[in-house]
Each structure stands twice: as structure tokens, then as C-alpha cells.
Amino acid sequence: MDVKQEVRKLTPTVRPRIIGYGSVALLTVVLPFLLQSELYYLDTLILALLWASAAGAWNLAGGYGGLLSLGHAAFFGIGAYASSLMYVKLEVSPWIGMAAGAILAGVLGLVTGMVTLRMKGPFFALTTIAITEVLMIVAVNWSDLTNGSKGVNIPYHPGFSNIAFDSKIPYYFLALAICLIPFFIARWLERSRYGYELMAVRDNEAAAQALGIDSVRVKVGILVISSAITAVAGAFYAQYITVIEPYHEFSFAVSVQMVLITMIGGLGTKWGPIFGSLIVTGMDTFLRDVLVGAQGGVQALLYGLMLVLVVLFIPEGLIPWMKRRFRLKNGGVHNG
């Protein structure tokens, strides 16, 4: 059998993949330019990417690591506050602020990981909630530093070093870049020794330890990575929205938003947060168009409903669920 025949046999499966990935990549690059005049939809897209990055970061700890954090708003808020306070008070470039926020959040993630190590069941989730709540109270009451409940306004001086742009397109690509960080880390987890160790600890900690895996290192490590990236997303959020408030940035709603998006897309899958964010943020914009003038709360009510339905009936999330559906339809085997 010569090589050419082999190649020909391969191509039918390889080519659609390349075409698939290629067209998705091309679309993501071209899309902002197509939407240049439709600022409203471009804005939706940027927010979708932003929440995809935050949810993707959450997914590293929550999905791959099995650590149900309900306090990732803490890291998000630290990122937002670090970059904007350093910019407003010390005139440090938000790029540096972003890095500082990531380091701070990483340290908090480390501490959180160290103190929650022995916790089982719901105690980890409760601790993360409490930590976020403490940070919110600090942000509200330490008004010399944080402006208290008034929040921080970020002055608009366009320029690359200030992460402030005239056009929305640079924001788009920045959000895209941030969103790709957790994506590629997730991809790495799926095929690296560390990732296997992490998932082994998630699925059965005792068995993993018996095999010689240092479950402490594995779990704390992923929490540090996850919280640092969440802070980057938070810093981007602050620069993009230009106003931050303690009651929003450190809120339970923000923590839940990341969980909700990941659950809908697919827990512990690399595409899940991106897909989920497109659905959730897209639905948000769509509903805002449809429900003009309606009472506030309808959208959030639907989110809640969606969360309940997904958790109870499609706990693996939409992507794995559709994959399985698709496979079954094509006569494939059920392996879930």
C-alpha cells in the first residue's frame, strides 16, 4: 500500500476538521469588522467573550478540578479593583495593573486553596462565598482606598498603554485573546500529566492519592491558575465598562454567572464556557430587544429556570449532550 493511498484514506476525516476550524478562526477575525457599524451587537460579542474568559477560568477549577467555587467574584473583583485603582491613584498602566491583579488573586487563590484543603462536600462552596462577602464589605468600608460604595470611575484617555480605545475592535481582540488563555490551558489539561492527575483527584481523591498523586499540589495549583485568569478577566471588564462598584464586582450574581455559563455550555469541557457564554449573553441581548419596556427581572428569571433545568436534566451541559445526540443519531455507540 503506497503512501498516497494512505493519505487519500485520511483526508476525508482530516479535511472537514481543518475546514471547520479554519472557518471558525476566519469568522472570529472577520466578525468585528462586519459588525463595525452595529456597535450594539459588537458590544454583545465583546461581553460574551469577556464572560467566556471568566467562565473558562472558573471551569478550570470547577469543571476540571471539581472545586465548586461560588466565590469567583472575589478574584474577578480583585482584578477589577487592582487595575483600576493602580491606574486612577498611581497612574500605572492598566496592563501592569492587570498583571498585579492576577498575582494578587493568585495569592488569594493559594490561601483559599490551602485553608480549604480538608473540606468536603458543601463546605468549600460556603467558604468561597464567605471570602467574597468579606472582600465586598472591605471594598465598601475601606473608602479611603476604594471610594467605598460609590465605586471607581476610570477616566477615558485613549491609548494602547491605558487599554482605552476609540473603536471597539481592539477591545474585541483583547477579549478574544483573554478568552483563549483558559481555552488553551483546558486543552493542555486534557492531554497532560498534570491534567490527568487533576481529573483523577476530582473523580476519586482517595484512589488518586493511593496512586501517589499529591492531591494538595494538584488542587491548590488549579485554584491559583483559575483565580489569576479570573482576575485578568475582571481587569478587562473594568477597563471596558470603565465603572466598577463593590456591590456588583464582588456580588454572588457574578460568581453564579460564571457557574451558570459553564454549566449550560458543558462542565469540564474546553468549548463549554465559550458556547455557554454565547448562548447566555446572546439570549440577554435578544431578550432585551424583545422585552423592551417589560419589567426588569424577566431575563434573570429565565436564567434561573435554565440553571435548574440544565442541572437536573442535562447535567453534562449542552455540548456533550448534543455530541451524544449526534452520535446516537449516526448509529454511534453510547459511551457517556
Added chain:
Amino acid sequence: MILLQLLISGILIGGVYALISLGLTLVFGVMRIVNFVHGDLLMIAMYMAYWLFTLFGIDNYTGLLVIIPATAGLGALIYWGVLRFAVRRSHDASILATIGISIVLQNAALILWSADYRSINNELATRSVEWKGLHLSAPLLIAFGVAILVTLLLFAFLNHTYWGKAIRAASMDRYAAILMGVKPQQIFTLSFAIGTALVGIAGALLASVYTVYPTVGAQFLLVSFVVVVLGGLGSLRGAILGGLMVGIVESTSAYFIGSSMKELVYLLLFILILIVRPTGLFGQRLPEVDR
């Protein structure tokens, strides 16, 4: 004198916290559900009391006759309609499902009744009793009395009736209880209904103390988590002691540090307890349920 005053106000509010937390800890003890809807059921009960008073002039204590069965029914409905599907799954599933229901209830309240702050203005609401130089708020005093009565009734029910014993049996060892002929879904529905009725009573009592708005449940949920973890998740006696402790900590820290920081004190206490002794000060480790 001031210390005594703080202690007594703390105990009064702590009694109500204990009443709120009893339902939470009962639901966890029996079916291992970490119930994030608990605070919102309090909110619903407060709204019920508010509307009964505003529309029909029924004060919130007489209103209990309506509110108790209504909240119990709502609880049974939530369990039977939604949580029944989560009870055999992991803690994570029940946490996320109840968070979902909580979002639904909060926003339903927002749509129905708007975000306005509402409060009952009956003449009792602002009255305070003076006794040997101590000022005691009348509605809190009544709430404390009712809380004690309800707690005694609950313990009598759990210790001396068939259904109560079945609930305790199911929380001690679910499978042994099933083998003894206890029907788990019936027991779970009943326990959830009792849990919501308890929080319903608390809501009605608190309606004349606090203003009600759609997200009022969130802060009480947090407090009752602190109480329940302090006393040991799943332990009823622990919830009562925890409630009193949190009440006292809150009233004294509000006086010495300032009311905006009082949450900080019990939250730090909460984190400390979680780290040092996650089974709570008075609790024992509950047997994990295989799912």
C-alpha cells in the same frame, strides 16, 4: 448595663435566627440538600405577611394561620416539582438547583411586587417594652417567644410521633430507614415542607421588624449558613445555640465596631470555624450518603 442590654438584644434576635436556621439544618440533615432557596422562602413569607396586612388588615401574628400552611405547601411543591430530581445526586447538584430556584423566586418577586422597600406599620412594630432600664423591642420579644414555642413543638413532633421518628431515622441512616418501611420521598417532602413552614413562621414574625424587598433573603441566608455551620450542619440543637451565639456576636460587634462592619465579624468567625472545625462547634460528622 449596656453589656446586659446588648446581650439581651442579641439573644432576642438570635432566637429568630435560630428559628430560620432550624429549617435549613433539618433539610440538610434529612436529605443532604444545601438549600439556597431558604432565604427566599423567608422573603416570600414576609411578603405574604405584608400583603395580608395591607390588603386585609390582618396583622402578621394572626396571619400565621394562613402563612404556615401556604409556605409548607410551597415547600412541598418545590421539593416535589424540582428537588426530588436532585436529592440522589451530589451536593453540587442540589446547591446549583437551589441557586436556580432562588434566582427564579427573587425575580418573580421583583416582577410581581417591584424592588420597593415595604414594611408593615402597625402600632406594635415600633413599640418597645421597658423593664428595669432595659429596652426590649416588642415585635422581637414576641418573635422570640413564638420561636421558643415552635422549637418545643418541633422537638415534641420529632421525638414523639411516628412521622417525626421516621424523619429522624431517615436522617440518621437513610437505607436502614427505607428497610424499616419508611417511604423516602414522603419523608423528604414532609421534611422540606416543615423546613419551609419554619422559615415561613420566621418570615411572618420578622415582617414587622425588617423591611421586605425581593433580595432580602440573601442576607438572612448568609446568616443562617453561619448559624448552621457554627452549630454543626444537620444538628438541630446546634442550630439553636449557633443562632443565639450569632445574635449576641452581631449585637455586641454592632455596638463596639459599628453596624456596617458587624457582618465582617461573624463572617470571619464563619471562615475560622469552617477551617478549624467544619463539623461545627456542637455537631458530629454526619454519615455521608452513598448516591
